Amino acid sequence: MDRYRSSFQQWETRSSVRSRPRRHPAPLTATEQLYFPPELFPVLSAPALADLDHGVRQEILLHALYQYLHFTTVLEQHAVLPITSSIALGRAGLILPEAMRADAYKITTDEAWHAQFAYDFIAELGEATGVPSDALVEPRFVNDLARIRAEVDPDLRQLADLLFTTVSETLVSQLLMDIPRDERIPEPVRNVVADHAMDEGRHQTYFRQFLRELWTRLTPAERRVAGALVPRLVEAFLAPDLRSVETILHRAAVPPSRIAAALDESFPAFRSGTPLATEARVTVRLFTEVGALDDPGTQAAFTASGLLTA
Known part of the structure; x- marks a missing residue:
């Protein structure tokens, strides 16, 4: 217990909710600017969409940004906040150092702010561009997580939730790393993502330590269940949301046959x-x-999922 080392000593002066201004969007300042990196929306490189004009591509990337921000809001509100709140209140099923619970309150504040500023930014960006965010879909992880929870014993569903939050908080999104450095993207967008990334660095450090505390308290049987769940939870968080991509392309009036071809070419x-x-x-x-x-079943599950090939 006494090995917990807080990364929140300077939270009051470094967290985005305490130290960063509200970010407000603005229209593009140059025709070569993009709202979202096209490399991170690979369907636009599909041969089936090669003849899309520049304006349509720009609008598709704007909708990709909307969906990314929507993912942030839903992830924080639906999955992360209930868990960080339960940790802070001592209701996560394990006894933690007081300092660890106190830091969970700070993470809860951070994550609520991330959801708020992502939601607000979508609304303001729609007003600034005149393009409504009418292609949003519920992120795929919501249904995937619900399905995984339904398949485990009711007594272990809180464990599944704890593991999903741990997975989501320890995975460093490529978007969080790439967008703040991409000068093709408007500065307000880069700033919003940079603010999020700054906080998530502290959260990752916290959940690395939380996982140690959690794992040592699981019974061998619980560890076997948990080990088999983790690859599925990683996939739920990271796998591309093809329904979202399809919805965005449909919103851009791309014919259904070309959408299907582009998805097959981009995500085989x-x-x-x-x-x-x-x-x-x-x-x-x-x-x-x-x-x-160390558990053979867990090793087999990670291997079968392809997580041990890198």
Whole structure:
């Protein structure tokens, strides 16, 4: 217990909710600017969409940004805040150091702010651009997580929730790393993502330690269940949301046959499997460090999911 080391000593002066101004969007200042990196929306590189004009591509990328911000809001409100609140209140099923509970309150404040500023930014960006955010869909992880929870014993559903939050907080999104450095993106968008990324660095450090505390308190039977769940939870968080991509393209009036072709050209691997090892390598390492992969069943589950190939 006494090995917990807080990364929140300077939270009052460094957290985005305390130290960063509200970010307000503005229209593009140059025709070469983009609202979202096209490399992170790979369907636009599909041969089936090669002849889309520049204006349509710009609008598709704006909707990709809307969906990314919507994902942030839903993730925080639906999955993360209930867990950080339960940790702070001592209702997560394990006894934690008081300092760890106190920091969970700070994470709860951070995550509520992330949801708020992402939601507000979508609304303000719609007003600034004149393009409504009318292609939003519920992120795929919501249904995936519900399905996973329904398949486990009711007594272990809180454990599934704790693990999903740990997975989501220890995975470093490529978007969080790339967008703040991408000068093709308008500065207000880069600032919003940078604010989020700054806070998530502290949260990752916290949940690395939380996982150690959680894993040591699980029974062998619980560890076997947890180990089999983790690859599925990683996939729920990281796998591309093809329904969202399809909805955005439909909103851009791309014919259905071309949408289907573009999805097949852009995401072939995800129709036959989910190779996410590179993106998940930090999280996989954390579970390896706590001894999760010492169990043969867990090792087999991670191997079968492709998480051990990087």
